[in-house]
Amino acid sequence: MKTIQGVIFDMDGLLVDTEKLYYKANHIAAKSYGIDYTQDYYMKLVGISDADTFLIYQQDFPHLSKEELEEFVQLGYKEVEKLFEAGEAKLKPGALELLTCLKAEKIPMVVASSNLRRYIDLLLETNQIAHFFADIVSGEDVKRAKPDPEIVNQAVAKLAVPAANILMLEDSKNGVLAANQAGVPVIMVPDLIAPTKELKEQVLGVFESLTDVKNYLVSYR
Missing domain, CATH: 3.40.50.1000 (HAD superfamily/HAD-like)
Structure with missing residues (x-):
């Protein structure tokens, strides 16, 4: 040393x-946008930047507009912040x-x-x-x-x-x-x-x- x-x-x-909490938060947020956000799907995004993740969202969820995807991302942030504040991390x-x-x-x-x-x-x-x-x-x-x-x-x-x-x-x-x-x-x-x-x-x-x-x-x- x-x-x-x-x-x-x-x-x-x-x-x-924290990783399981990010999945939990996004899974909750996804329900409001008709997104099938499984744990296997989340695993593909682990370690990828937020900017690159958003590009993947645009490819994988073409039924949603850019504005709707941005709302989904922000809702995910709000959900995970609740978990952090509750001391779950x-x-x-x-x-x-x-x-x-x-x-x-x-x-x-x-x-x-x-x-x-x-x-x-x-x-x-x-x-x-x-x-x-x-x-x-x-x-x-x-x-x-x-x-x-x-x-x-x-x-x-x-x-x-x-x-x-x-x-x-x-x-x-x-x-x-x-x-x-x-x-x-x-x-x-x-x-x-x-x-x-x-x-x-x-x-x-x-x-x-x-x-x-x-x-x-x-x-x-």
Whole structure:
């Protein structure tokens, strides 16, 4: 851990168990628009930017106008915000222990999430972990979503240390690809989708939980 001078955390599916809530919210919203929004359909959209998801909606639901699709998306946001405010988005196993360990080692941490800033703040605050992070980069701070490295590059700049001395923690393929392009070593903790053999070759390791990540880092202290 001595060589690590900063850690970048993804949020959804990595720090906080949110993916099932996004599905639940969109499933509820879809009923008002005659959309058959199944879990299998949602799985195809995991890790895709909001802009690209909207384009897919336009292709898959041609019976709806652009305005109706925008209303559907906004209704989904409202439904998921209700779930977040109700405290249904829990920390992933080992998250608090890892954050506490890194803080004890005085290693600065930054969140780099494609989510909206208000949701990032809400999730960090409701789970009482906001104080662990020196800064946040949201999807609203960048022009291009992961796998573009822009969000990672911004996080590196906020940490103000060499990219090679930073560790990124990700749960998705696009996050891993973004880290690689930014020259930041990355560990993957898969959430809903298991990594391919090719993706496994692009990470320092694949772990089942953040507890395993903590144990791995401590072993190299």
